[in-house]
Amino acid sequence: xxxxxxxxxxxSSESKMPEGGPAREEIELRAYQIYCERAGTPGxxxxxxxxxxxxxxxxxRKTGRVAKAAAV
Numbered sequence: 001x002x003x004x005x006x007x008x009x010x011x012s013s014e015s016k017m018p019e020g021g022p023a024r025e026e027i028e029l030r031a032y033q034i035y036c037e038r039a040g041t042p043g044x045x046x047x048x049x050x051x052x053x054x055x056x057x058x059x060x061r062k063t064g065r066v067a068k069a070a071a072v
Contacts, residue, residue: 022056030056 022030030052031045038044
């Protein structure tokens with residue numbers, strides 16, 4: 001008999017994107033802001049999340065470049 005496999009429980013470090021990327025909570029907040037800007041129209045939660053993720057990832061890339069340039 002085979003034993004059931006258990007999936008690891010995500011911890012707080014897994015909720016973040018790679019170094020310098022937005023945290024899950026940050027994406028969640030921005031997605032909610034986008035939802036509110038649309039006056040709470042339902043049915044586009046995935047699109048809101050993806051838009052928030054794109055915006056914040058780009059923002060983190062830009063600020064990361066500025067921080068790296070300032071450190072040099």
